[in-house]
Amino acid sequence: MNSRRFVLTRGAALIGAASSGILLPRWAQAQTSNLRVGLMLPFTGTFAQPGIAVENGFRLALAQNGGKLGGREVEFFKVDDESNPAKGIENATRLVMRDKVDVLVGSVHSGVQMGIHKVARDTGVLNIIPNAGVHVATRAQCAPNVFRTSFTNAQPTLALGKPMVDRGHKKAVWITWNYAAGDEAFEGFEKSYTEAGGTIIKKLGLPFPNVEFQSLLTEIASYKPDAVACFFAGGGAAKFLRDYAAAGLNKTIPLYGSGFLTEGVLDAAGEAAEGVLTTLHYSDSLDIPRNKQFRLDYVKAFKAQPDVYAVQGYDAGLLLVKGANAVKGDLSNKPALYAALEGATIDSPRGKWTMSKAHNPIQDIYLRQVVNKDNKVIGIAQKAVADPATGCRMG
Structure with missing residues (x-):
């Protein structure tokens, strides 16, 4: 080209x-x-x-x-x-x-x-x-x-675990696509959630970019977790939010995610996104x-x-x-x-x-909640979050 x-x-x-x-x-x-x-x-x-x-x-x-x-x-x-x-x-x-x-x-x-x-x-x-x-x-x-x-893909979720545990959600199911970004987001979540005292009772995945979530949502309901945490983005995120609500899970199992879950998809997700909590380094409403x-x-x-x-x-x-x-x-x-x-x-x-x-940026990660189709900042999930830079040998 x-x-x-x-x-x-x-x-x-x-x-x-x-x-x-x-x-x-x-x-x-x-x-x-x-x-x-x-x-x-x-x-x-x-x-x-x-x-x-x-x-x-x-x-x-x-x-x-x-x-x-x-x-x-x-x-x-x-x-x-x-x-x-x-x-x-x-x-x-x-x-x-x-x-x-x-x-x-x-x-x-x-x-x-x-x-x-x-x-x-x-x-x-x-x-x-x-x-x-x-x-x-x-x-x-x-x-x-x-x-x-x-x-880094782990940075937003490095700040996700503690807010979940602080809200009493000590048993969680994780769900994402089976690809590199999903794996790297899980790394951050696993570290932050377990260090805060939470337990991941199941890790679920599906091939990228598959958006047939129904069987996995049924599985989630059977585990009766305190909360669900996830990494999805784009059109797949909007579909997941809609399906999660359609299954009635949003009424009984709070949904959390890396902030890309609700970035640029709030119109497409509609009411299904209301109340969802995410962590990210920015919000339009900051x-x-x-x-x-x-x-x-x-x-x-x-x-x-x-x-x-x-x-x-x-x-x-x-x-x-x-x-x-x-x-x-x-x-x-x-x-x-x-x-x-x-x-x-x-x-x-x-x-x-x-x-x-x-x-890589050392930056604050914000806790956001979807309110009336807006990612409203409700606090700082963690200040000055740095990626661990594992294996970096500069020079």
Whole structure:
């Protein structure tokens, strides 16, 4: 797939220097040449909306900082990754080797991210992950040039167990799809729930993306747990919420989940989502000035409401601005660039967060309850949650 070029502005000095054949020293090139940003995101298919939201948030962050990075004009190269892992390495290689991007922002899908990750580790190009929560990227395969502005799949559920036990729900059934994201979300839940004194009486799963839940819901009812915890997302999450309510379980067995259970599906789920409790690092209704201003700015710029994906894209932009400014636009100054990115505090719509040594956010996780089709924040489930970064050996 051909990438498409998007140029914010071009300086006359760049054109003049190129046409005259002058060879500029590196510091001069950093001031006069465009800084190339590759956006490798899904713009079609199931994950198109998250991909668009990430790009919008990223562009908004740059626009609010003068449209430049470290004093350099910005040139965008876009590739629709189609959420297709089979094309991940090929697309990332094209952006890095053909389009010569200085930084690669992507992606949403964890399978695609593993292709990007291989290219980033092989070439040394700076990679900022605005969504994909796959553990290995900031665990066993962590790298100095790879930074994430979203979460690991275990992070939201690392804060889920204690609120459940605090509410008297000491016996739980877990249910998810049998795939990597579900397994990684379970890791966080198992740790937090058992450490809080809870017991997981059954772990249930079905093949991804199967949404035939009925037999498993019947099984859940037979166990009579205090609560059910789960990981589902997208259309499958909406179907699970509707089926859970249709089976009458929402009246007798409280439902909890990683926050993606109720992200972007509340209209589709309707009344079935009411009362469901989830944990996540953001909520549309988060009542802090930074979030209110961000939401106003986003609506003004894009005539659409932002979501968690827009926030993560926005924070990817803020992080890159901090790094580029610290090295005055010279991203080849890698030690100083990485130090600036590692040491950054991001003033985010989700609340301020810092970067872990494994290059993953250390962030508050909120407890949310669906009230009148809104993920209402009812408290902080856990402050400053850090992924354990198991196996990360940086340097």
